[in-house]
Amino acid sequence: MASQSGSGTGSNSGSESISTSQNENLSPLWNYVRKIEKRGTVGGTWNFRYNICGETRNGSYTRIKEHLLQISGEGVAICKKVTRNQKLEMVRLVEEWENRKKQEVTREVSLPSQSSAGIEIDSSSKKRKPSLSPLARAFDMNTRAQLDEEIARMFYTGGLPFNLARNPHYHRAFTFATTHNIPGYVPPGYNKLQTTLLQQEKNNVEKLLQPIKATWQEKGLTIVCDGWSDPTRKPLINFMDTSGNGPMFLKAVNCFGEVKDKFFIANLMKEVIDEVGHQNVVQIITDNAANCKGAGEIIESMYPHIYWTPCVVHTLNLALKNICSEKNVDGNEETYDLCHWITDIHGDAVQIKNFIMNHNMRLVIFQRFSPLRLLSVVDTRFASIIVMLKRFKLIKQGLQAMVISDEWNSYREDDMVKANFVKEKLVSDDWWDKVAYILDFTKPIYDMLRVCDTDKPCLHLVYELWDSMIEKSYTPLHCLAHSLNPRFYSDGWLSEDPCRVAPHRDGEISRERMKCFRRLFPNDDDYDKVLDEFACFSLKLGPFEDLMSLTRGISDLKSWWANFGAEIPLLQSLAFKVLGQPTSSSCCERNWSTYSFIHSLRRNKLNPSRAEDLVYIHYNLRLLSRSSSQYEDEKPDVDVCGDAFDSLGDVGYLEFAELSLDESDLESQLISEDVNNV
Numbered sequence: 001m002a003s004q005s006g007s008g009t010g011s012n013s014g015s016e017s018i019s020t021s022q023n024e025n026l027s028p029l030w031n032y033v034r035k036i037e038k039r040g041t042v043g044g045t046w047n048f049r050y051n052i053c054g055e056t057r058n059g060s061y062t063r064i065k066e067h068l069l070q071i072s073g074e075g076v077a078i079c080k081k082v083t084r085n086q087k088l089e090m091v092r093l094v095e096e097w098e099n100r101k102k103q104e105v106t107r108e109v110s111l112p113s114q115s116s117a118g119i120e121i122d123s124s125s126k127k128r129k130p131s132l133s134p135l136a137r138a139f140d141m142n143t144r145a146q147l148d149e150e151i152a153r154m155f156y157t158g159g160l161p162f163n164l165a166r167n168p169h170y171h172r173a174f175t176f177a178t179t180h181n182i183p184g185y186v187p188p189g190y191n192k193l194q195t196t197l198l199q200q201e202k203n204n205v206e207k208l209l210q211p212i213k214a215t216w217q218e219k220g221l222t223i224v225c226d227g228w229s230d231p232t233r234k235p236l237i238n239f240m241d242t243s244g245n246g247p248m249f250l251k252a253v254n255c256f257g258e259v260k261d262k263f264f265i266a267n268l269m270k271e272v273i274d275e276v277g278h279q280n281v282v283q284i285i286t287d288n289a290a291n292c293k294g295a296g297e298i299i300e301s302m303y304p305h306i307y308w309t310p311c312v313v314h315t316l317n318l319a320l321k322n323i324c325s326e327k328n329v330d331g332n333e334e335t336y337d338l339c340h341w342i343t344d345i346h347g348d349a350v351q352i353k354n355f356i357m358n359h360n361m362r363l364v365i366f367q368r369f370s371p372l373r374l375l376s377v378v379d380t381r382f383a384s385i386i387v388m389l390k391r392f393k394l395i396k397q398g399l400q401a402m403v404i405s406d407e408w409n410s411y412r413e414d415d416m417v418k419a420n421f422v423k424e425k426l427v428s429d430d431w432w433d434k435v436a437y438i439l440d441f442t443k444p445i446y447d448m449l450r451v452c453d454t455d456k457p458c459l460h461l462v463y464e465l466w467d468s469m470i471e472k473s474y475t476p477l478h479c480l481a482h483s484l485n486p487r488f489y490s491d492g493w494l495s496e497d498p499c500r501v502a503p504h505r506d507g508e509i510s511r512e513r514m515k516c517f518r519r520l521f522p523n524d525d526d527y528d529k530v531l532d533e534f535a536c537f538s539l540k541l542g543p544f545e546d547l548m549s550l551t552r553g554i555s556d557l558k559s560w561w562a563n564f565g566a567e568i569p570l571l572q573s574l575a576f577k578v579l580g581q582p583t584s585s586s587c588c589e590r591n592w593s594t595y596s597f598i599h600s601l602r603r604n605k606l607n608p609s610r611a612e613d614l615v616y617i618h619y620n621l622r623l624l625s626r627s628s629s630q631y632e633d634e635k636p637d638v639d640v641c642g643d644a645f646d647s648l649g650d651v652g653y654l655e656f657a658e659l660s661l662d663e664s665d666l667e668s669q670l671i672s673e674d675v676n677n678v
Contacts, residue, residue: 028093029064053081065094069191073607091196095189111149113142147178168625194610202613205620212245212623216280219243220577223250223272223284225292226588227260234608235260238588239272244558244580246626247587249619250275254608262294269299273306282577283307283477285585287314304519307477312452313584316445323442324385345434346385349392352399352422355415362419365407370398386446389435399426452583477578479503479512484575486560489538504538526570533568543567 032051039045044060050067057063063076068090070078082090151174155162164170177185188197221243228236237260239250253268273281284299286292288310296308324342353374356362366374372395392399402408403423425431439446483503487493494500503509517534521527536542543564557579565572598606598614606614 027061028097029061029068029090032068032090033064050079052086053079055079069094069195071191071195073609088196091191095192096186098189099186111146111153113145113149147174198610198613198617201617205617205624208624209248209620212243212248213276215245216241216243216276218573218576219245219580220282221276221280222282222581223269223276224582224585224588225265225269225272225284225286226585227255230608230611236608237265237268239268240587241276242582242587246623248623249616252608252612252615260291262291262298265291265295266298269295270302273299273303278303278306281306282581283309285309285311285582287311287585288318304522307475309475309477309583311583311585313449316449316452320386320442320445320449324438341434342385342438345431345438346389348425348431349388349435351418352392352425353388355418355422359415361411362408365405365411366398366402368407369402369405370395372398386439386442389439393432393435393439396432403427476512476515478583479509480516481578481581483509483513483534483538484561484571484579485557486564489540502538504534520574521570530570530574533571536568537565537571 033048034051036047036049039047039058045058047056047058049056052068065071066074066076067079068082070082070087072078154160221241224240224242226238228238230236235255237253237255239253240247241250242248250272258264269284284296284306286296286308293310299306300308323339324346356366357374374391403426408423482488489502494502517527517530521530537544558576561572561575565575598611598618
């Protein structure tokens with residue numbers, strides 16, 4: 001136990017407050033130091049010596065707390081001689097003291113039910129409150145009402161979002177408290193929440209994830225990484241893995257002060273690969289930046305069976321941006337001459353939206369003619385221009401009816417030049433024809449983007465989609481996955497287009513597939529065996545002679561291979577891994593919204609390590625909740641709420657789409673294809 005002599009040294013300093021609180025001198029951690037000399041006539045700075053480690057320092061109580069409780073990231077060296085039991089005891093003492101201090105100094109403001117009760121018992125009042133009914137007394141309605149008011153006040157004074165009330169753990173916590181008699185219980189305090197309990201929960205989540213990790217050997221996994229900057233401008237690289245169970249957050253690396261070249265990124269990738277087991281990794285997905293591509297090539301040289309794959313969605317989005325946002329720069333004159341009108345149309349749409357949203361009366365008029373909201377999509381989102389123009393086309397009738405209405409023409413108290421510009425564009429058939437043309441010729445890219453912008457397995461679909469849209473934009477792994485999809489050998493698929501051929505009859509697919517087989521099966525015996533198995537599968541020999549087997553149950557490819565692939569085990573195992581992989585880094589993009597939700601500007605003092613732990617817990621609890629058996633039946637009740645895209649109920653008439661396009665529940669609200677809703 002720490003020596004008590006330190007506290008005696010300051011016993012005569014009643015007027016010399018060591019903090020803004022008069023009771024700061026009584027804080028329990030002063031018992032773990034020996035005060036030597038007061039620094040200054042005011043304030044709480046002392047020269048002191050720690051009893052546990054013997055170091056002599058000067059500072060305030062805050063420095064002592066950070067040192068002894070081992071709070072890192074605050075600029076104070078942590079005490080390495082504090083034992084676990086000592087730390088737990090100090091945390092308990094600090095929390096008890098802080099709770100006691102709050103109870104002493106906090107002026108309690110009466111609740112609504114208590115205020116009403118006070119008025120009713122006032123002696124000057126002639127009226128008496130009717131007694132509670134037997135049913136109300138049986139259910140103790142007064143106590144229930146008071147608890148509701150206490151919880152509501154916690155929300156109001158803490159600035160908590162109302163969406164927290166949908167969190168299942170919020171309900172479980174209060175249900176547990178009200179169904180168990182725990183005399184003298186005090187809720188966990190500030191320090192315990194961010195230290196002991198945080199680490200306990202992270203360790204628990206890691207344990208709960210073990211069954212999912214155990215499936216990696218059979219199903220394989222994809223490592224996805226992406227870069228971002230937190231609210232304090234620290235650069236982070238996010239690492240996630242995704243397989244048939246869904247995306248899992250692994251870690252976020254703080255790269256502040258580092259040169260993010262291909263060698264640095266490759267080393268980070270190698271660390272993650274070694275953590276999850278290199279034999280389980282099928283591919284790494286990043287964006288198309290030169291340093292990421294270089295890092296991917298380094299990884300491929302170190303692990304020949306692992307492929308680097310550029311994010312398909314990122315590639316498609318760059319293609320759309322090059323088409324829809326052409327810039328007049330050297331070497332781009334010809335393309336700019338052909339496509340700059342698209343930028344002009346988008347600019348017109350932005351001006352129309354801004355004019356309506358920035359003028360209150362115009363917005364009121366718009367609301368009367370359109371039941372749908374205007375949609376503004378941040379530029380960083382995929383296909384932002386196309387998403388915005390699709391919404392304009394959807395509300396075309398309402399916009400046109402608005403500008404030709406008497407209300408629009410009679411209201412002249414704002415900028416009439418801009419109002420006339422808006423009317424001119426919205427009633428112009430030529431302008432709307434250009435909008436329709438943009439949407440029509442970008443539709444193949446947009447449709448493929450929507451298919452690929454998901455965490456679901458779709459690697460086997462990429463080659464077919466690329467082939468029907470853009471030549472020579474595939475990877476060997478795309479060709480292999482295409483070759484393992486039984487649908488592309490069926491008569492039904494081949495008869496849809498006379499130009500189609502089965503994968504084993506396509507020269508470029510066969511060349512890329514053979515490259516994959518050689519990389520994945522370096523042993524000559526295994527290589528020869530997998531070639532024989534593929535010939536059996538593609539030529540419909542042996543167990544595949546029944547042509548119906550190639551068209552039965554192909555909606556779930558892994559189930560198909562489980563049913564029909566037992567006699568070709570090497571190819572079956574390969575299919576289980578390859579056909580369960582995604583094609584994009586969408587999970588990383590969405591996880592940044594989780595990161596910004598947790599590490600917001602209001603929490604900008606949260607150090608990167610603690611923020612990473614919070615994201616790890618939040619994201620993976622979401623994965624675990626969605627893996628539960630009751631999720632599909634009780635989705636609103638069992639999901640872990642709190643991300644930026646959980647609710648759009650309070651957004652207003654201007655919606656900000658900060659989502660990937662595969663958020664199906666919100667897609668129906670934001671980008672509805674049903675014109676009948678207008």
